[in-house]
Structures are given as C-alpha cells and as structure tokens.
Amino acid sequence: MLWRAALLPSLRSPGRFWWQSDIAGCHPCLLAPNLVLQNKSARGWSNIPFITVPLSRTHGKSFAHRSELKHAKRIVVKLGSAVVTRGDECGLALGRLASIVEQVSMLQNQGREMMIVTSGAVAFGKQRLRHEILLSQSVRQALHSGQNQLKDMAVPMLEARACAAAGQSGLMALYEAMFTQYSICAAQILVTNLDFHDEQKRRNLNGTLHELLRMNIVPIINTNDAVVPPPEPNSDLQGVNVISVKDNDSLAARLAVEMKTDLLIVLSDVEGLFDSPPGSDDAKLIDIFYPGDQQSVTFGTKSRVGMGGMEAKVKAALWALQGGTSVVIANGTHPKISGHVITDIVEGKKVGTFFSEVKPAGPTVEQQAEMARAGGRSLAALQPEQRAEIIYHLADLLTDQREEIIQANKKDLEEAENKGRLPLPLLKRLSLSTSKLNSLAIGLRQIAASSQDSVGRVLRRTLVAKDLELEQVTVPIGVLLVIFESRPDCLPQVSALAISSGNGLLLKGGKEASHSNQILHHLTQEALSLHGVKDAVQLVNTREEVEDLCRLDKLIDLIIPRGSSQLVRDIQKAAKGIPVMGHSEGICHVYIDVEASVEKVTRIVRDSKCEYPAACNALETLLIHRDLLRTPVFDQIIDMLRVEQVKIHAGPKFASYLTFSPSEVKSLRTEYGDLECCIEVMDSVQDAIEHIHKYGSSHTDVIITENEKTAEMFLQHLDSACVFWNASTRFSDGYRFGLGAEVGISTSRIHARGPVGIEGLLTTKWLLRGKNHIVSDFSEQGSMKYLHENLPLPQRNTN
DSSP: OOOEEEEEOOSSSSSSSEEEEEEEEOOOGGGEEEEOOOOOOOGGGGGOOOOSSSSOOHHHHOSSGGGGGGOOEEEEEEOOHHHHBBBSSSBBOHHHHHHHHHHHHHHHHOOOOOEEEEEOOOHHHHHHHHHHHHHHHHHHHHHTOOOGGGGGOOOBOOOOHHHHHHHHHHHHHHHHHHHHHTTEEEEEEOGGGGGGHHHHHHHHHHHHHHHHTTTTEEEEEEOOOTTTTOOOOOOOTBBOOOOOHHHHHHHHHHHHHHHHHSSEEEEEEESSSSOTTSSSSOOOOOOOEEEGGGGGGGOOOOSSSSOHHHHHHHHHHHHHHTTTEEEEEEOOTTTTTTTTEEEEEEHTTOEEEEOSSSOOOOOHHHHHHHHHHHHHHHHHSSOOOHHHHHHHHHHHHHHHTTTHHHHHHHHHHHHHHTOOOOOOHHHHHHHHHHHHHHHHHHHHHHHHHHTTOOOOTTEEEEEEEEEEEEEEEEEOOOOEEEESSSOHHHHHHHHHHHHTTTTTEEEEEGGGGGHHHHHHHHHHHHHHGGGGGGGGGEEEOOOOOOOTTOTTTTTOEEEESOOOOHHHHHHHOSSSSEEEEOOOOOEEEEOOOTTHHHHHHHHHHHHHSSOOOTTTTTTEEEEEGGGTSHHHHHHHHHHHHHHHHOEEEEOOOHHHHHHHOBBSSSSSSSOOOOSEEEEEESSSSHHHHEEEEEEOSSHHHHHHEEEEEEOOOOOHHOSSSSESSOOOOGGGTTTTTTSSOSSEEEOSSOOEEEEOOOOGGEEEEEEESSSSOHHHHHSSSOOOOOOOOOOOOOOOOOO
C-alpha cells in the first residue's frame, strides 16, 4: 500500500499545515485532515437501492426519551442544503453557519465527539463561478458591444460538479476559520457512495474518523460532488442541477451507524415531521415518531434546494434508529431558534421530531391537551347542577377513600425521606392526613354550592337598537395547565375549580407526590364519569419537562404555577405566548403601628409567622414603629419569637439602634419560607407603605393599630393584592375567603388578583341577537338609530 501526500503550508491559517491526500491504500491512522476517498468509476447514490439492514452495533439501544439525550457522547449533525445556503440559493448563509459552528464547538468543548455532514459546496461554487462568468462577460461585452448591453447578460447553466469543485475548498476554508475562533481543529473528508461498498475503504474511513475524534478534531464530511454523475435535471436551483439532498441524509445515517453514534441531528428548513404537508390547515408537528407510523403520514413537496425531501429524511432516520442511533429532525433556519437549536436538542428540550423505538402506553401530552379541551367543552355544556353533582361526588370520594389516599401518600413520604431530597417544610406540604382530607372535602362542597351560576351568567345587557340586544356572559377560559410541587391536596382543589368553571385541565405534579397524585386523579376521573366527561381533567405522567409544556401555546390557554418562587419565576420565563397567573414571591409584611394593642400584636405576629412558615402568605418582614423600641410591646414581640425559635435578621435601620444586633439582613426582599424573619424600623405609616412598595411582592400586607384613621390610610394607599387590618396574613387564602378553594394567589394587575377562585377562571364573550340588522342602516341617511339602553339583568340563582 502506498501513499502519495503533499505537505503544504496552509494559506488560510499561517503556521498550520494541511494534508492533500490521494489514497492508494494505507493504514487508516495515517489518513490526514483533508482526505478524499473516491473511485474512478464512481456512480450516483440514487442508482443504488436504499439500505434497509444496518450493520450490527455493540453500543446498545437508542435513547427512549428526549431527557436521555443529554447523555449523548458521540453526535452527528447533518446540515441540509436549505440550512447552509442563502435564501437566494447562491452562496452561504454565513450568520446561520457561524451560529451552528458555535453550538458544535460548545458541545465539543464539553467533551463530546462531534461530526458534521454538510452540504453547501455546490451553492458556494455557484456563487464563485457566477461572479467569474459575469466579470468575464462584462469585459468582453464592454470591448465589443458597449456598456448599454451589459444589462442583457445572462448566466449560462452551470453544471453541478463544476460548482462543487469550485466551492469545496472555499467551504472548508470557511469552516476552518470559524472553528479556529473556538480553538478547535476541523478536518475535511469527501466520500462517494462506492467508498462504503469497498471494504478496505470502509475500514480506512472508520479508522480515520476514530483517529480524528481521538485527537479532538471535528470531522466535516461531504459527498464528493465533483466526481459523481449528475442526477436527473430539476429546477431546485435555477440553472443548476443540485446533488440530491437524499445523498447527504443517507450519508449522515450511514456514518452514524458505522461510527456507533449516540445521536444524529438532521437540520432542515422545516420544524420537523408533520402529520400532513406543512402549511396545510390541519398540519400538526409530530413530537415523537415511532417505526411503523410512516403509514399514517403524507409527505409534501421537498424544500427549495435538494431532491430528497422529508420522505428521504424519515427513511434515513428510521434506518439509523434501527442501527441504535437516536435521531432528531429539526429546523435549522428559523431565526428565533437556530442560534440554540442544537444545544436545545442535546439538553432534551422539545425541539423538532424525536425518533424513538419505545412507544409510551398512554397518550402524548399534546393528545392529553386536546382531550382536555374537548372534555372541557363537554363539561361547560352540562347544566350547573350536573357540574355541582360531580364536585359533591368527588368530595364524598375523598372521605370514603381516605385510607387508600393516606396509604399512597405514605409511600411518597417514605421515598422522600429515604432519598433525603426534600427539606422539612416541603415534607409538611407533601403530607396528607385525615383532617386535611376532611378540610378538602368541606372546601369542595363550598365550591359545588357556589358553582350553580358561574358559567353563562349574564354580566351586562344592552339594547343597542330596536330589536338588537347585546349580552356579555361568562365563559370558561379554555385549557388550564396547573404545575404544582409537593402539594397533592392541590389536585382535587384545582380540579373542582376547573369543573365548576367548565375548563379543561392539565395537571403536572412533582414526582415526589406521584403515588398521591395518581390516586387523587383516579378519584377525580371517577367523579367526572358521572356525566361522561372523564377526559376533562388530565394528569401528565410522561417525562415532559416543564419548559416544554410552557411552549404549547396552541393547546394551553393559561398556566397556573403552584410551588416555590423559583418554580414560578422559571415558568414565567419559559412561557411562550401563554399567560401565567401567579406570584413569584410571597414577601408579606406586618406593620406594628405606635397605637397597636399589645395583645393583638403577639397573637397576629405569632400566627402570621409560626402557624405555617412555608406558606406563601406567611410573614417574612416585621415592620415596627420606632417609638415602640425599648418598650414592653417590643420586648414581648422578641420574647415570643425567641420562644417560637424564629431566627431574626436585622434590617439596616434596626441594626443601627442595637449595640449587639442579630445578623444583618442580606436583602430586604427575601422570602425565607421557614422560621426566620426580618425586623426593620419605620418612622410612620407612610414610611411603612413606601417600604412595602419598594421591597414587597404585592402579595399580602397587614397593619396592627387601634387608630382607625391610620388603618384606613394603610388599607387605601397600599397597592397589594390583599391588605388587612388587625388580622393575620394567613387569612389570604381561597378557602378562608369563602371561595371553597383557590388555584393560587395572583399578584398581577390583569384579570384576577389575590386568591383566585371560580371567578378568576372565567372570561366573557358577547352575544348579539338581531333581526336582519346591518350597519349601513345606522348611517346618517339610514333608518335606524342607536339606543344603547341598559337592560335589567336576569335574577341570579342564589340556592
């Protein structure tokens, strides 16, 4: 075996060298970064049958779930022609390419082994050749015909192989320059189909790729389009016969199998695989595609460049999947996601279509959302008495089946304690008891009693004109997504509110409460079955990440998070086009006025802080009028907090009054969620209001005073969702307000604020009843006039 190689100084990277090699056969480890594998009698890939049986693999099965993709070590990224080329089909999309290189470099520097299968040589070569031809023609015509005929110049048809030959070196130079910015070396490998049919060349290619990966070099692989015969003429690129995209799809799948790759990412100009041609009215993106599902898919037209289209990608993906490589097909051209599409896929986010051999037993979350919408509409169509009957039955089931519920909850508590993953406050939230279930049942019965007149209630009636009557009525919001942590009692509460308001419901509970959630959801569906609306409430059991759920803007109408402030913030950040109802923090204040009652102060402060310190409506900052310092009132407060083992943090003003102060607070905007609180000194009630506006979270704030004028000033001027006088912060709760239960406490200023019960889960629609009315009748020359008279509302059902 002989090698003919030339070692040349790199004109693109001073001080570096590159290999140009013509293989006659050699040990594969001697192959250099710029490798050309070709055969004198090469023929097109399209003439060879599609391979249906992959080579045997020893690296195991493909990943079953997206969440496992983060463990992928060896990854192939296939860049389609539509991704690499510009919209004008002449030249490269440099910004997009730079973003892809950045993502690949990031993953490479994490210790992964990255390979790229790229298109683009033909388009890049076309750009160069067109420039040369136009320049040559302009010179000739300027000499012979004059300037006036330059505008009539036409570019002749360019042969694809010539374009590939002209563009290959420039494309690789571009990749090298980009990867150099991240201190990563890239190597080019050109192959033809017959290289995979020659056993020696296959071994050489395999060995070369392994050696490059061992040296932390990113191989960039492409078909050697300069020597393959042209395909049938086509109009993909005007004036250019483009090598079929199917070639590189097949190449990427074959390389992925040969190299025992963990993940193949195929980037195209569509979001993934659809159940019907993209752009059609009913087209829906398929999140997970399983072998055998291709029978139910209709393939549309191919992309603007290439010949293979989605059908070729699916065949290649299924072939790679059968060989043990996971596959994701995604959009690499969308400006909003192309900058992080590759890293998002590797992180397991719901991007594109994921190919999996493991089909879950239940429906997908998208299917569950559709079931919830259909079930919610059926629920809203029931009579109010029927919805109330469902809730009453659920309340009865909670007490009748309490032993089974507590037994399931005990499993969750034991698993959480054994794993040690939950702090004590969250363990308390997780725990269910007979008294908790009894309270839940009472709350549900309150909801049932108050739900008789929720949906379809007339809020306004207007006689617009003679025989033209307008009504505004309450209707459900649609499909709610409620995400909750460590609180299984949240499930029946929220379900009852959704049933009462006629909304479909998706529930995503924490895995720490999985046993409790399962039985509570089973009982909820049992109650719903009374009137055949079982599907209205769905529990998401798949490995769906919260961030992925927040992207289902076409299926979900409102997100309600129930959990830690961090959970709420994460959901608010992740929600894409879906409103989020809730509060990110519960920084509740109690202000002790100079005219406060000693007895009331100790009772209210103790209850606000110590009754349930993990609750969002627990006291976090205690504000004390400065004239109360060094008085019996102040001493009693401190003694009570000490007895209750509450850790005190001193605010800046409070610390300045003390010789030896407690630890000074790091931030006055802190939610402790435990037996801790901050104490700060105020000069007046106005000072307290300004402090709360600056450092509070607009949740719940309290004044303790015997001065009614001072109290009213606090109540009227403080801009929080709940403002109390001489009452504990813990009253900020839907059950205690008489709402029966709540889906959460909202601190937003739109739609609903404070504890959100049934009313907060309703919106309105307008009903207009006329008799052949048209707008032109109300013009100056028309025969009709607007009346806009308010009409009496129908009497509400108070039973």
